[in-house]
Amino acid sequence: MSTEKGNLSIHSENIFPIIKKWLYSDHDIFVRELISNGCDAITKLKKLDAMGEASLPEDNEFKIEVIVDDKEETLTFIDNGIGMTDEEVKQYINQIAFSGAEDFMNKYKDKANEDQIIGHFGLGFYSAFMVAKKVTIDTLSYKEGSKAVKWVSDGGNEYEMSDSDRTERGTKITLNIGEDGKDFLNEYTVRTTIEKYCSLMPIEIYLINPNKEEPKNENEDEKGEVKEPEEPKPLNDTTPLYLKKPNECTDEEYKEFYRKTFMDFKEPLFWIHLNMDYPFNLKGILYFPKIGNQFETMEGQIKLYNNQVFVADNIKEVIPEFLLLLKGILDCPDLPLNVSRSFLQNDGFVKKISSYITKKVADKLNSLYKKEKESFEKFWDDIHPFIKFGCLKDDKFFDKTNGIILYKTTTGDYVTLQEYLDRNKDKHENKVYYVTDETLQAQYIKMFKDNDMEAVIMNTTIDQPFISHVEMKEKDTKFVRIDADLTDNLKDEDDSSEEDNKKLQEEVQGIFRKSLSNENLTVNIENLKDEEISAMIILPEESRRMQDMSKMYGMFGMDAASMPSNESLLLNKKNKLVKYILENKDTENTDMFCQQIYDLAMISHKQLSPEAMTTFIERSNKILQKLI
Numbered sequence: 001m002s003t004e005k006g007n008l009s010i011h012s013e014n015i016f017p018i019i020k021k022w023l024y025s026d027h028d029i030f031v032r033e034l035i036s037n038g039c040d041a042i043t044k045l046k047k048l049d050a051m052g053e054a055s056l057p058e059d060n061e062f063k064i065e066v067i068v069d070d071k072e073e074t075l076t077f078i079d080n081g082i083g084m085t086d087e088e089v090k091q092y093i094n095q096i097a098f099s100g101a102e103d104f105m106n107k108y109k110d111k112a113n114e115d116q117i118i119g120h121f122g123l124g125f126y127s128a129f130m131v132a133k134k135v136t137i138d139t140l141s142y143k144e145g146s147k148a149v150k151w152v153s154d155g156g157n158e159y160e161m162s163d164s165d166r167t168e169r170g171t172k173i174t175l176n177i178g179e180d181g182k183d184f185l186n187e188y189t190v191r192t193t194i195e196k197y198c199s200l201m202p203i204e205i206y207l208i209n210p211n212k213e214e215p216k217n218e219n220e221d222e223k224g225e226v227k228e229p230e231e232p233k234p235l236n237d238t239t240p241l242y243l244k245k246p247n248e249c250t251d252e253e254y255k256e257f258y259r260k261t262f263m264d265f266k267e268p269l270f271w272i273h274l275n276m277d278y279p280f281n282l283k284g285i286l287y288f289p290k291i292g293n294q295f296e297t298m299e300g301q302i303k304l305y306n307n308q309v310f311v312a313d314n315i316k317e318v319i320p321e322f323l324l325l326l327k328g329i330l331d332c333p334d335l336p337l338n339v340s341r342s343f344l345q346n347d348g349f350v351k352k353i354s355s356y357i358t359k360k361v362a363d364k365l366n367s368l369y370k371k372e373k374e375s376f377e378k379f380w381d382d383i384h385p386f387i388k389f390g391c392l393k394d395d396k397f398f399d400k401t402n403g404i405i406l407y408k409t410t411t412g413d414y415v416t417l418q419e420y421l422d423r424n425k426d427k428h429e430n431k432v433y434y435v436t437d438e439t440l441q442a443q444y445i446k447m448f449k450d451n452d453m454e455a456v457i458m459n460t461t462i463d464q465p466f467i468s469h470v471e472m473k474e475k476d477t478k479f480v481r482i483d484a485d486l487t488d489n490l491k492d493e494d495d496s497s498e499e500d501n502k503k504l505q506e507e508v509q510g511i512f513r514k515s516l517s518n519e520n521l522t523v524n525i526e527n528l529k530d531e532e533i534s535a536m537i538i539l540p541e542e543s544r545r546m547q548d549m550s551k552m553y554g555m556f557g558m559d560a561a562s563m564p565s566n567e568s569l570l571l572n573k574k575n576k577l578v579k580y581i582l583e584n585k586d587t588e589n590t591d592m593f594c595q596q597i598y599d600l601a602m603i604s605h606k607q608l609s610p611e612a613m614t615t616f617i618e619r620s621n622k623i624l625q626k627l628i
């Protein structure tokens with residue numbers, strides 16, 4: 001066969017089902033497309049006016065109207081923009097995927113650049129057929145002497161063009177809603193869709209419902225006096241705050257924008273205003289909401305915009321995952337409007353945006369730490385889970401924030417890791433004692449306080465993985481839970497010989513093993529400074545971490561209860577009760593004392609099982625009865 005060359009052709013009968021079903025996954029997107037076409041038409045006319053190529057009447061007010069008429073079963077979009085001549089309708093509408101926006105930009109790209117045009121592909125208009133059985137365009141071009149044009153199509157491959165009776169400049173697009181789009185004859189649905197996609201678009205948008213029954217007395221106040229009817233309000237904010245320069249925005253404006261955008265009436269803690277032109281265009285505001293300790297259940301909201309047109313929420317390909325706990329708006333005109341996740345995942349440009357945002361957040365935290373230390377400490381309890389999450393997810397973020405991560409101590413101070421290590425160097429070098437539950441571990445905390453020692457409080461779910469992460473990065477530093485070992489600082493000098501001590505240890509271990517009927521129990525005895533403490537449970541850090549992990553992930557196919565326990569009972573030589581037991585090994589109360597001492601130590605270490613708790617309460621009652 002001889003070589004043959006040719007152009008592939010697309011038939012509109014084939015392309016309609018594609019547009020209807022596949023091009024836009026969300027049914028409501030046609031509202032965004034038609035309103036952005038109206039915005040584009042107005043922006044183009046503004047540009048021409050600025051260049052002196054169009055003249056506008058004095059009282060010209062640009063606007064877009066959307067009319068929802070459930071009686072006529074129509075949804076109409078009207079703009080007073082550039083309009084189209086019949087030639088332009090033929091070129092831009094009849095030729096699917098020939099974008100007039102692109103054409104316009106090519107023609108005028110060097111002349112006026114400040115306003116952005118939204119459309120690119122030349123397919124958006126046809127999304128109207130996702131809900132309409134018939135679409136009618138009535139349009140009148142701004143060009144002098146133009147004749148209004150009507151274009152009608154029922155979504156097959158045919159259209160009809162004729163003269164239109166439109167007398168005003170601009171375009172009216174009427175959708176006769178089909179079965180698929182009945183929802184969009186409801187004012188509320190249309191309103192929420194406009195609010196979703198268009199709430200920050202640059203041209204005022206009004207929603208009109210001609211069939212709405214106004215309440216009879218609406219214009220009368222309580223005293224029966226007639227009020228002036230209220231001016232209709234646009235549904236959108238045409239100049240969102242993030243477009244302003246950061247140094248021109250007040251705190252009140254930032255808070256107001258936050259309330260309006262996220263309907264959150266709790267004040268944000270602080271915010272970051274992003275304003276970048278090079279190497280990519282990105283504007284926006286990221287807010288730090290009050291996260292608190294419940295961050296696991298909390299979900300932030302980062303809305304992605306393209307030239308003031310809403311694209312999507314929480315796109316984790318663009319926004320680093322840990323930042324999804326924040327709330328904010330990012331407007332990035334360089335991203336495509338119809339984002340497909342697979343495109344974003346593989347796009348180097350998207351990665352650059354993501355690392356730029358991460359850097360900005362880290363910079364802001366550093367500057368808060370340096371310049372507003374007091375506020376930084378005040379915010380810390382709310383923001384630390386988020387920062388720690390960021391450190392786990394992103395090494396660069398960890399490197400940038402490691403030096404300013406605060407640790408709240410049992411003395412109530414907020415210190416960095418270095419500060420903690422420095423000020424406790426004499427007592428325990430390179431070791432950080434921590435508390436996971438201030439109530440449960442109160443006994444240990446008291447001992448620490450009595451001995452001028454401090455631990456840091458690590459009581460959220462993120463803290464355990466964070467500790468392991470810091471240990472991995474800071475090789476010399478070791479984190480040890482407050483009940484994991486007994487530091488020399490809590491012990492007093494002991495004159496007895498090692499041999500005597502060994503004997504004593506074996507003796508008490510024997511007594512307690514018998515009383516508790518537990519042959520595997522390890523019991524030690526030490527000279528604790530605080531005489532009031534009878535005993536403590538010690539569980540080495542590594543063993544406890546293993547236990548915690550198996551609880552969390554069901555590791556090794558074992559449940560936590562069946563893991564070998566390395567908990568040991570540490571008795572205080574100085575305590576009166578312990579002394580009494582040693583001197584009175586075989587009284588009728590010895591077993592009861594031993595069991596009670598053991599349970600008391602256990603209670604300060606972890607939660608008792610229901611059975612152990614019941615036994616403990618029964619025994620405590622018995623002891624009290626003995627006092628009568």
Ligand SMILES: Nc1ncnc2c1ncn2[C@@H]1O[C@H](COP(=O)(O)OP(=O)(O)OP(=O)(O)O)[C@@H](O)[C@H]1O
Nearest residue numbers: 037041092099100101119120121122123124125171
């Ligand atoms: N309301 C309007 N007023 C004037 N021209 C319009 C209007 N709607 C559409 N057009 C013209 O028709 C062209 C095609 O519109 P369409 O929405 O299909 O594509 P687009 O807006 O260029 O790109 P996208 O697919 O990204 O929306 C536009 O570029 C514009 O020239």
